[in-house]
Amino acid sequence: MANYVFHAAASRGHADHGWLRSKHTFSFANYYDPERMNFGTLRVLNDDQVAAGMGFGAHPHHNMEIISIPLLGDLEHKDSMGNVEVIRHGDVQVMSAGSGITHSEYNKNKDQEVRFLQIWVTPNESNVAPRYDQLTLDAKDRFNKIQQVISPSPNDEGLWLHQDAWFSLAHFEAGQEQVYSFKGTDTGLYVFNLSGTIEVDGKTVSDRDGLGITDTQQVRIKATSDAEFLLMEVAMA
Known part of the structure; x- marks a missing residue:
């Protein structure tokens, strides 16, 4: 029988640094909740x-797969x-x-804010050679369809990362309904x-x-209004 964990938007951690406002689904920086540490290998959401013209100065990372998905505006990476x-x-x-x-x-722009999702996934291999990649998507490929954008394989659709993880985007009209079948074993869907x-x-x-689902192989998703959503299937250990 499927198990579910629900995270209401209003229950997320919050940080306001003036130039940066952030909502944390899982424990991050000064937000700590022992019940909200991760969903399997999905560590940060x-x-x-x-704010316009502002951003994160140079800082280090190691042994993490980091995904950025802009929702509004332009983000400059160096x-x-x-x-x-x-x-x-x-x-x-x-x-x-x-x-x-x-x-x-x-934020590349001086006249508007940028909004983006910053997502961290724990890798299945440590100390790999650092790597950067990005992809421009065609929004038509997710209209009333589920568009895969990340997988574990460089030979599969979209980008790839070092983990059993499949990310997909979708934009459904009201009434559109589809079954998502899990692609991996011992994975959960967030x-x-x-x-x-x-x-x-x-x-x-x-x-x-946010809603996490485990102990099943498929879920049924139905839009009750025009809706856009992100599916993250990840290894649970």
């Missing part, structure tokens, strides 16, 4: 808003491998920190709703709510 890139709404970025990387992220309202196995998930 931050919903960030960065790293110690020499990459200088701008990721925009419609793009997905993956950075394998591995044995160590330093990077910075800034549904993060970006806008609108959906039902996952009959459970209502509204704007910025």
Whole structure:
């Protein structure tokens, strides 16, 4: 029988640094909740808003798979491998920190904030060579469909990372319904709703709510309004 864990949007941790406002689904920085440490190998899910022209200065990471998904505006990335890139709404970025990387992220625009999801996944291999990649998506490929954007294999659709993890985006019209079948074994699915309202196995998930599902091989997702959502299937150990 499937097990569910529900995280209401309003229950998330909150940080306000003036230039940065962030909501934390899982424990992060000064927000600590022993009941909200992770969902399997999904360690961080931050919903960030960065003021115009501001950003994160150069800082290090290691042994973490880091995914950025802009929801509004443009985010400029620079790293110690020499990459200088701008990721925009419609793009997905993956950075394998591995044995160590330093990077910075800034709002490219001086006249509007940038909103993006910062997601960390614990890798299945330590001290890999650091790596950076990004992909521009076609929004038509997720209209009333589930669009895979990340997988464990460089030969599969979308980007890849060092973990049994499959990320997908979808934009459903009201009434659209589809079954998501798990792609891995010993994995769970974390549904993060970006806008609108959906039902996952009959459970209502509204704007910025999260729902984790384990001990099953498929879930039924139905949009009860126009809705956009992110599916993150990850190894649970």
